[in-house]
Amino acid sequence: MSIHAGGGLETAAQLKSALAEVEKWEKDQKNLMIWDRLSRLPFKMLDKITPRIVHEKLGVALDELGGYIQNGGKYLVAGRKVGQLLAASNAKRGGPESGPYSLAVMDEAARKLAGERTLFATAQGATTGIGGIFTLAVDIPAVFGLSLKAIQEIGLSYGFDPTLKEERIFTVKVMQFASSDIVGKRAILEEINQQASAGEEAAQAAISRIQGWREVISVYRDNWGWKKLLQAIPVAGIFFGAYTNRGMLKDVTEAAEMLYRKRRILARLAESGE
Template sequence: MKVESAEYLFEEKKKIEAWENDQKGLWFWEKIGRLPFLMLDKITPKFIQDKIGLAIDELGSYIQTGGQYLVKEDTILKKFNPNHSLWSEGHNRNDFFSNLPISKMDEIADEIGNSRTKLATIQGATTGIGGIFTLAVDIPVLLGLSLKVLQEISICYGYDPNEKSERIFIVKCLQFTSSDIVGKKAILEELSAYNQGNQNNQMISQLQGWREVVTTYRDSFGWKKLFQMIPIAGIIFGAVINRSSIGDIAEAGKMLYRKRRIVERIHQLESI
C-alpha cells in the first residue's frame, strides 16, 4: 500500500534537510555556558554536588537496559487507536506503521511535544522556587524528561526504545540539541548510518560515554540555570528555561525520527 507519493516524500525530506542546515549550533553567549558551572561548583555545598552526581550516574543504565527511564509503549500506541490492540488480527509493528500516514505520526508527535513542554514549564517553575537547592533536583529531572519525550516520539514513528540501538539514537538526539555547528554536523553524519541500516557497531563505538553526554547537555544551558539559583525569581527563569529546552529537544527528535521514516519509505518505493 502506497501511503504517500514519491514526490511528497522527497519534498518533505528536503524540508528536514533545510532544517538541519539551519541548526547553526549555539550562539556565543550559549557557548560560554560552562563558565557559570565552574562558579557553581565552587559555591555549591558538597551534599548537593553528590546528589547531582548520583542522579547522573543512575542515568548511565539507560543505554544498557533502559532502567527506570523506559516509557510504557502502550500509552503512546493507544493514541493511534484507543479501542483495541494495534497488533491484533495478526499485524505487527512494521505492518501497522508501514501503512500509517506520516501526517498521523506528526500529529501524535506534536501532541506529545506540546504536552511535555508544558510539563517542563511547570516543573521548572516549581524547582525555581528554592534557588540553588532545588536546582540540584531540576537538572536530573530535566534530563529524565528529555529522555522520555524522545522515547515517546520514537514510538510515534514506529521505533522501539526497548532496543539498545534505539536508545543510542535517542542519546545522539540529545547530544545534537546541545552541540555547536561542528558537533551537529558530526552527529548528523553518525545518524545517517541508521538510514543505511548500520545501526549498531559504528554508533556504539562513537558513543564516548553517558557522563560526557550529560555534562555537555548540562553545560550548554549553564549560564541560564545560574539565574535560577535566585530564590523566588528562579520561578520565572526555571519555567522559561525548561520550556525552551524540552521544546528544542522535542523538535529535534521529531525531525530526526521523521527523516528516518521518510528515507525508509523512499527506499521502499525505489525497490518496487
C-alpha cells in the same frame, strides 16, 4: 511539516517533499547565530560557580544514562499511550485503528506528545524555581529524565522501538544534538546521516563513539548549566525555571521530531524503491 495523506500512505513525491523540509531544518541547525556559541561558559568557569549538589546530581544522571543505554532502566517508556494517539489520529482521517500510519498521523502524535512534555517541564521549572538551589538539585535530573522520555515517545510515534538497544543509543544522540553548539550539531548530523541502521555491531560502534556517554552529560552541563543557575535566584527563579525548562524541552522535542521523521521518510522511500 506539510504532508497531508488522509487515511493512506504518502506517494514518493510527497515523501521527497517532506524530506526536503527536514533537510532545510538540518541546514539551519548547521548555521546557528554566533550568539549560540558566545552564550556558553567554559567548563572551568562552570566548575567554579556550580554548587557541589548540582555536580552530584549530574553525576547521578551520568550513571543512570549508562544504565538506560544498557537496559532501559527507569527511563524506558511504555508505548501504550503513543499507540492510542496514533490509532485515534488515523481513525479521524478515515483510516483503520492499526497501522501502518501515514506521516501526517505520526506528525500529529509527535507534536501532541512534544507539547504535553513541554508544558509539564515548564510548570515543573516554575515550581522548583521557588525553592532556589535546593529544589534546583531536584529539577536537573527530573528534566533530564523528562527529555529522555519525550524523545522515546516521539521515536515511538514514528515507529522506532526504544526497547531495542540501538534505538536507545539513538535517543541519546538526539539529546546530545539538542544540547550541542553549532560545531557539535554538525558532527552529530553527519554521524547520524552516515550511521548504518540496526544490528548489535552498529550499536557497539555507536557506544564507542559516545565515549562512555560522558560527553553527553558534559554537553548538557555546558549548554544548560549557567541557565539553570539563574533558577536559584529567589522569586526570579520561578520565571527563569519555567523559561529554561520550556526552552530545553522545545529544543529536545524539535530535534527528536525532525531526526526521527527523516528516518521514517528514508525508510519509506527505500521500501518504494526510490
